[in-house]
Amino acid sequence: MLQSRLFTKTKRESPKGEKSVNAILLQRAGFCYKEMAGVYTYLPLGLRVLRKIERIVREEMENVSGQEILMSVLQPKSLWLKTGRWKEGIGEVMYKCKGKEEIGLGPTHEEMLTDIVRNYIHSFEDLPVYIYQIQTKFRKEPRARSGLIRGREFEMKDLYSFHQSESDFKKYYKKVQKAYFKIFRRCGLKAILTEASGVGFTKGYTHEFQVLSAAGEDTIVYCPKGHFSQNKEVAKFQAGDNCPVCGEKLLQGKAIEVGNIFPLGVKYSQSIGAFFQDRDGKKKPIIMGCYGVGISRLMGAIVEVHHDGKGIIWPGSVSPFDVHLLSLQLSNKMSQREKLEKAAKKVYRILQKQNVDVLYDDRKNKSPGEKFADADLIGIPYRIVVSDRMLRKQSVEIKRRDKKIARFVKIKQLPAFLRKNLRLNKT
């Protein structure tokens, strides 16, 4: 991708009033455009990141036998009346449209999917089944905040599992738990499995995946060795207490909830009427589980964790590009400029041939300082510089965004270097 053609440019100043790091950096660098409080447009750079995160999530969902569907955003009132949630609970934050009839904008999809499942699952032999989707959700949040961390419109992956027995559900629950750790690790985040309050019908155990960050809305009490963590709202322990597992002193910190998993029991199957006939001939409500990942929130969380004073530092797995190629047009001699452009294009082609996603800063009349500043702000993991100085040595300069020092690689040896080093980032 040629940066001269890239839609959107970086901004020198932080958006007015904005305090949260992810909101500032994502807007300044041109990843997101704020439409309203808690409502964002994903620009070319931002969408690439979102897609990368989606890809990771999809792969891990397929690994736990999830089948992807895409449900509608518009939801019938009748279904919500069946579960009593049109007016209460999440219904309170549902956007409702009045047309011919009242319709809800999906804040979550338990009702809808349970109703669909009701139409296809009739026997124990049809179970278990695991259905997920990646979709935009709408919630009338009383207070949208912190950029992508809490939006009124946001992207979420929601997986629902359907089982014939509690024990089968529990096995799957554990499996998804593992898959979730993998998702967050692949996104460059260290998630802490945290016990949280269940809603009435969940009788106890629900789990949140929390990422430590000052931008978080939750406070967790956790074991630094990772044995234990509880959300402050339900915590029976406090900072300074001993970890019930290893005895280590517990810590307390702010955290962003990037995912959650919880049992639904038979709440929805019962009220919506999703039953199956068991091998004993009896009709039973399907046992359900629900597993969410805030995809767009994850993007915000990654920025909160991976940045410095100059900009974002994307983990390779979710970066919009693998390499940011800069050509420094320094000489005022036309012949030299042409020579440099030719060399930069050659490097660009080498990179593309190696299947490296590259953003090529081919902009003319931009000073080196400006190109460096933009590269730091955008935060692509590798920066490759082509300049007169480099050309004299038949080399390019390669610098990692998260490292201070640069190294020099002969253009001839570039393909080998790329094969050897960049693959590391493809998780």
Added chain:
RNA sequence: CGGGAUAUGGUGUAAUGGUAGCAUACACCCUUCGGGUGGGUGCAGUCCCAGUUCGAAUCUGGGUAUCCCGACCA
């Protein structure tokens, strides 16, 4: 939903009752060239409605929007 703050060119800011200024971005000219080079020219603005006043960006009332704290966060 309670509390606080803010609203001025595309973006970021100054002007506290009397000529709306600066920076940046953008366009053009010159200059410079490995960390936002310097200079010149041009383009462009007071959130909305009402009120006070000879006169309002500025004061008053109402509205709207944004940010922050809290409540809320199946």
